[in-house]
Amino acid sequence: MGNVLRLALVIAAKDLRAELRSRTALLSALVFAALVLVVFNFARDPTALSAQAIAPSALWITFTFGAIVALNRAFAMEREHAALDGLLLAPLPREALYLGKLLANLAFVAIVETVSLPLFVLFFNVDLGHALGGLIAVIALATIGFVAVGTIFSAMAVRTRFAELLLPVLLLPFMVPPLIGASTLTARLLDGRPLSEMYGLVRLLALYDIVFVTLCTLLFPAVVDE
Amino acid sequence: MMPSFASARATVRRGRVITLLALAGLAAVYVLALDYTPVELHQGLAQKIFYLHVPAAWTALLIFSLMGVVSIVYLWLHDERLDLFAEASAEVGLVFSAVMLTTGPIWAKPIWGTWWQWDPRLTLTLFLFFLYVGYTALRASIHDPLERGRFSAVVAILGMLLVPFIHLSVYLFRTLHPKPVVLKPSAPSLPPEMLRTLLIAFVVCLLLYLGLVMMRYGTGVAERLREAGGEAGEVADAG
Numbered sequence: 519m520g521n522v523l524r525l526a527l528v529i530a531a532k533d534l535r536a537e538l539r540s541r542t543a544l545l546s547a548l549v550f551a552a553l554v555l556v557v558f559n560f561a562r563d564p565t566a567l568s569a570q571a572i573a574p575s576a577l578w579i580t581f582t583f584g585a586i587v588a589l590n591r592a593f594a595m596e597r598e599h600a601a602l603d604g605l606l607l608a609p610l611p612r613e614a615l616y617l618g619k620l621l622a623n624l625a626f627v628a629i630v631e632t633v634s635l636p637l638f639v640l641f642f643n644v645d646l647g648h649a650l651g652g653l654i655a656v657i658a659l660a661t662i663g664f665v666a667v668g669t670i671f672s673a674m675a676v677r678t679r680f681a682e683l684l685l686p687v688l689l690l691p692f693m694v695p696p697l698i699g700a701s702t703l704t705a706r707l708l709d710g711r712p713l714s715e716m717y718g719l720v721r722l723l724a725l726y727d728i729v730f731v732t733l734c735t736l737l738f739p740a741v742v743d744e
Numbered sequence: 745m746m747p748s749f750a751s752a753r754a755t756v757r758r759g760r761v762i763t764l765l766a767l768a769g770l771a772a773v774y775v776l777a778l779d780y781t782p783v784e785l786h787q788g789l790a791q792k793i794f795y796l797h798v799p800a801a802w803t804a805l806l807i808f809s810l811m812g813v814v815s816i817v818y819l820w821l822h823d824e825r826l827d828l829f830a831e832a833s834a835e836v837g838l839v840f841s842a843v844m845l846t847t848g849p850i851w852a853k854p855i856w857g858t859w860w861q862w863d864p865r866l867t868l869t870l871f872l873f874f875l876y877v878g879y880t881a882l883r884a885s886i887h888d889p890l891e892r893g894r895f896s897a898v899v900a901i902l903g904m905l906l907v908p909f910i911h912l913s914v915y916l917f918r919t920l921h922p923k924p925v926v927l928k929p930s931a932p933s934l935p936p937e938m939l940r941t942l943l944i945a946f947v948v949c950l951l952l953y954l955g956l957v958m959m960r961y962g963t964g965v966a967e968r969l970r971e972a973g974g975e976a977g978e979v980a981d982a983g
Contacts, residue, residue, distance in 0.1 A: 667902060674895045678885040688878040688899060691871035695909045698867075722912060729905060737898045740819050 522614045529610075529618025534625055536595065543591040544629065551584040551634040555641050573642040574704040578697055580638070584630040585661070586686055589668040592623050593676040606742055616738035620669045620731070627661055644708055652713040653704065659723040660700035663730055667692040670734045673741050692730075699723045746824060746972075752965040759958025766952035773945045781937045790854040794938075797847040799946040800840050803953055804872060805907060807837035811879075812904025815897035827893035828968065830900060831883060832960035836953050838876040845873055875903045889968065 537544055558576040562569070596602035605615060635657075639646055646653065668689050675685040699719045706716055713720065747755070777795040784791035811830045818826040848866060849859040860866075879899050886892040934942070 670898065670902075674882070674898070677891065677895075678882065680881075680885050684878075684882060684885060687874070687881055691875045691878065692902070692906060694868060694871050695906070695912075722909075726909060730902070733902060733905060737819075737901060740894045740898055 522611055522617065525610055525614035526617035526621060529605075529615060530621035530625065533592075533595075533619065533622035537591075537622075537626065543588070544626065547584050547587040547626075547630045548633055550587055551580050551630050552637055554580045554583060555634060555637055559641055569642045570644060570708065573638070573644050573708060574701045576642065577635075577638050577704060578701045580634050581627075581631055581657070581661070582664075582693060582697065584634065585627045585665060585668065586689070588623060588626045588630065589665070589672045589689070590675075590682055590685055591626075592619055592669060592672045594672075594681065597676050602742070612739040612742060613735050615742070616669065616735050619673070620666055620734075623665050623669050624662065627665055631657060631661065646708075649707040649710070652707050655713065656700055656703045656707065656720075656723070659720070659727060660696040663696040663723065663726045664689065664693045666727065666731045666734050670738055670741060673738070695726055696723060699726075746969065747965050749966060749969060752962045752969070754962075755965070756959050756962035759955050759960075759962060761955070762951060762958060763955030766948055766955050769944075769948035769951060773941065773948055776941045776944065781941050782935060787855055790851060793847050793851045795941055795945045797844060797851055798942060799949040800843040800847065801869065802946055803949040804837055804841040804844050804869075804876075806950075807833050807840065807953060808872065808875065808900075808907060809904050811837070811900040815900040815904075818893060818897050819901075822893075824889075824893070824968065825965075827889075827897070828961055828964040829957070830896065831964055832957045833953075834876060834879050834883070834896075834900075835960055836956045838873070838880060839956075840949070840953070841869070841873040841876055844869060872907070875899075875906070879903070889971070 555576060558572065558579070559569070562572060593602070596605065638644070668685070671688045671692075672685055675681045675688065678684055699722055703713070703716055703719055703723075707713065773795055777792050781792075781795070783789060811833050814826050814830050814833070817823075818830065848869070852861060852866075853859050879896055882899055883892055883896050886895060
């Protein structure tokens with residue numbers, strides 16, 4: 519197990535190194551996220567709707583689309599010059615490959631989220647203060663869940679004819695439980711309610727993460743092995 | 745072992761008979777719903793759609809669970825027939841979930857006062873429909889049959905596990921849907937005529953599923969045999 523985790527970190531480091539050298543995907547995801555936040559402000563009639571009222575939805579729409587941009591990139595990179603075949607030939611457990619890809623995607627999405635959260639606070643005039651700790655926990659729980667499923671789907675979608683279309687179509691239903699949970703929790707946290715009050719939703723998010731990370735790790739060999 | 749053209753053709757023929765029986769059963773359900781069951785006190789005649797909406801929803805959910813189980817076995821045994829069965833089930837399931845999603849708003853309009861409401865259970869059954877769409881779209885976009893089988897099996901297994909999360913959320917979020925009247929720990933709170941009609945309608949739906957799946961499965965087998973370079977001339981009859 520320790521070995522699997524070590525190899526997973528090697529894969530994740532490789533992915534992030536490649537990404538930080540080119541920076542194209544990261545930059546496009548960041549610009550995209552900033553753009554969504556800005557557009558949201560213009561799409562709202564300020565006399566009818568306060569910025570705070572749509573803040574939770576704006577935040578989660580930004581994160582969701584940012585994550586899809588990130589996930590589309592995850593295996594597209596491996597397809598060029600048949601890099602995936604090289605990875606599969608390496609003496610590497612498939613579980614480690616999956617977990618490495620998952621970690622790299624999580625890091626990638628986390629960067630996008632870390633940059634868009636302050637922008638969100640700025641544009642939407644929300645006071646995070648006391649809610650910050652709880653909000654970070656909620657963001658982490660929800661992100662792990664849909665990125666876990668998204669990682670396995672991006673490995674599949676990249677080998678089909680309509681990769682960029684298929685990933686969101688497949689992923690959408692799987693995003694619903696984490697997104698409903700996360701946006702409800704975000705709204706309540708921004709209202710100044712404590713996280714302990716919504717224990718049921720937090721547990722649902724945690725359960726989702728455990729179930730789908732485990733399942734995707736087990737199913738990943740079926741996706742890459744002939 | 746793949747079945748032969750002859751047995752594929754026999755499956756399609758048997759499926760056709762079962763489908764016709766199920767369609768006759770469906771007509772009987774209409775008669776029962778309109779004539780045999782009492783009119784609901786608050787909802788009036790609008791409630792009659794219950795006998796179609798609920799069995800279709802149950803069947804759509806059941807088919808997806810079945811596809812999940814079959815897919816687990818497929819990844820284990822690599823038997824092509826299981827993959828073809830899952831493919832056939834997905835297409836029939838797509839139809840049942842479309843019935844569920846069209847009858848729902850027709851019921852909702854007079855009762856809730858709106859065609860569509862972002863009620864959690866409605867939202868999540870919409871996503872069950874999207875699961876079916878995603879599954880069929882994935883199958884359509886992969887050329888290699890073995891890869892298609894493995895990928896779609898993974899989606900079906902993950903989807904099956906998503907269904908309990910759908911049910912969990914019914915209880916965790918506010919809902920406009922009626923609380924369960926049949927599938928709950930205590931005894932069903934329906935008049936016996938209503939319950940009987942509902943169960944008959946459910947059996948009819950299952951029969952319809954069986955018949956349609958057999959026809960689609962037989963066609964799928966014939967297609968697979970043709971792709972493998974079988975007797976091309978016989979395909980037309982089997983389909």
